[in-house]
Amino acid sequence: MASPCPLVEVPDEPVYVPLSISSPPGAHCSEHGATRFDRGDLAGRKDRQIRGNSMDRRGFVTAGMAATLAGITGTGHLAGVLDRASFWRVGKTLPDGTVRLSSNENPLGLSPSARQAVVDAIVDANRYPSAWRRPLVDALAKRLGVKTENLVMGAGSTEVLQMAVQAYQKPGIPMVIAEPTFEDVPRYQRPFSYELKAIPLVESGYGHDLERMRAAAGSGPSVVYICNPNNPTGTITSSSDVDSWIADAPEETLFLVDEAYFEYAGDPSYWTALKWIESKPNVVVVRTFSKIFAMAGMRLGYGIAHPDTAKRLTAFISANNTNVLACAAGTASMADDGLVDRSVDVNANAKQIATSTLDDLGLEYIPTHTNFIMHRINGDLQAYIRAMRDKGIQVGRPFPPMTEWNRVSFGLPEEMGRWADALREMRAVGTI
């Protein structure tokens, strides 16, 4: 190994971390097992997501980010802000050194162009957002190849999920979901005391059990939530099978297809449900700026649907829901051509570290198509979460009934290194 800590010591190469990420307390470069970054055999790769050598990928990402930063610095436009390195800090290490691998956040942080857009928009933050929403919606419609009347903006995609529950569920209209899946949807129907039918994921592969879900939905009105890829398992459900159901389903079946992690999923058996929205008013596709665009804290998501359906959802919108600065950041993020690739690449790098580590330790995991992975922990989940917390690492919450598994979100390589070190330490003392 040329360098024990390549991320801060690789010479002659721009890097994206060193601006102000502080070393975690008690962590030293020598503790980061560089073998995890250097693996050439890629043993244990269980899916087709990772393209190319992970070192090459990382090199590409860091060079790209640095070039973007350098470009902005070069304009002198935000030179004063850049003097304060933390403004441009990448990654999600908390001030106390804790690493957040708990909430499927994108570790790159807002793109440089989005940060600049936020600063530029502050002057309008005393205004209601409509003037800033128009360019956002126009750009989004163009990007997706849909009309603006197909779009429903939300303060996060979760608000669109809430609108869908409220617009389509009623007493006697059940919600059909997988178990486990993203909890917000059942949470939104709970206070109305609507009926919920939770169908366990299929044991082989942890996809949605579409056959059982179909039987549960029946021929009467129902709301079917398909989280694809699924949170918290990271799994995809065959898009061909989803299409077949949508094609045959009665109009009274409302399909709520959550594609929050769409951009991370590259499997050939997976594609978007977007093509249905023109012909099928009973299909709503939901996406977000929280993941691939690293905007979880900005609260910006959207639904895509037939105009009649979009109108029906909008009746349940919270007025002026999307923040001016979120609109500005979203518009700028879409205009940042390299952003999706950077996010996908840094994620593939983290996934490589995660799967290699789990393979080494012989811990079963579910091949993931997202920015997180679910793996066995061979012990009590709450104790595991506490132990990780004691080591300065936040991992995912419990997702019953999968209480023998933990969900860990993907961070920067050195954050994954800390997580891997923690796992090895726990193995050494026999707790996993």
Add this chain to the structure above:
Amino acid sequence: MASPCPLVEVPDEPVYVPLSISSPPGAHCSEHGATRFDRGDLAGRKDRQIRGNSMDRRGFVTAGMAATLAGITGTGHLAGVLDRASFWRVGKTLPDGTVRLSSNENPLGLSPSARQAVVDAIVDANRYPSAWRRPLVDALAKRLGVKTENLVMGAGSTEVLQMAVQAYQKPGIPMVIAEPTFEDVPRYQRPFSYELKAIPLVESGYGHDLERMRAAAGSGPSVVYICNPNNPTGTITSSSDVDSWIADAPEETLFLVDEAYFEYAGDPSYWTALKWIESKPNVVVVRTFSKIFAMAGMRLGYGIAHPDTAKRLTAFISANNTNVLACAAGTASMADDGLVDRSVDVNANAKQIATSTLDDLGLEYIPTHTNFIMHRINGDLQAYIRAMRDKGIQVGRPFPPMTEWNRVSFGLPEEMGRWADALREMRAVGTI
């Protein structure tokens, strides 16, 4: 008059406008009738809101803002940003020169400390907001003298109104509102097809007709919305009368008291309904950061209620609703001791210009306790709105049934000057 355009020419005094507010197209300083700023007699003042001479007030405001800006500049902390004057621009003149006096926004823009807080928080905008919500909620509870479990945060106070409708209204549980009042509340109950009882404001004074509202609410379950001060009339309803009703009302009457404009109202007959929240779980007080804190585009508001009630409302919250940057700005705004006074003072100044102008023109208006005023237009409202738009001024939308009135929001003095000029021009050609 020493100067025809005191706001940009007063020497030896720091001012808050000139950073980058561009002159409106076709507007010249000499067109701004300085007599409106210089009135010493305060003739036509119809309420007790304006304290002291408006020139003194304005001097205080400008000096305060400039001092704050100077203080920040002095640290060198954001020097680079300050080089770009638009970042610190005050006021709501749009890039095309249009003056927005349409949405009850605070013309001062985000406070300097809030702007700095936003810049500092950008680095965390890829994270979900919980870490930023904690200090916000702690500071807010302290400010209000309540416990954190009394608070429900919303993406604007409007989201809290939506929660209240959903948590308390049902088929058979009517909503009782004034007419006209803030439209979001009836809008939120409409898609559920719940019953609405709209009670006209009292003809004398345009306050809520509490007696008729009480009769409409009856003794069974109901939701009573009291917007106090009321939007769009700017009027207050006697807090003593509100208290009497709350004291006597059955527990099944849910009082939703909207105090969005609370900080602007200084009348002795007006006070908050906050004291009820401990003893009365059927009282919800709603407030916002949109108005006095100039954060309309940030989407941050809150409800204050008994902990049981707060919990019931929260069941209908949209997950992670408040933006990271909004939380940062809100926390910083509360810590800015001069902010409320600056907002109140610039508003009083605008009110003085508005009422003087309306008095001069003999146009009836409703004494206001807010940051806007409703006045007669002596003609067709849509034509009036279009004519104002043609002169580069956005005024308020129609508020039926008061279609012979227009609501105009208060802006900076020179913006009010443009509005006054436009009114005089319309009078000259006989359209008002």
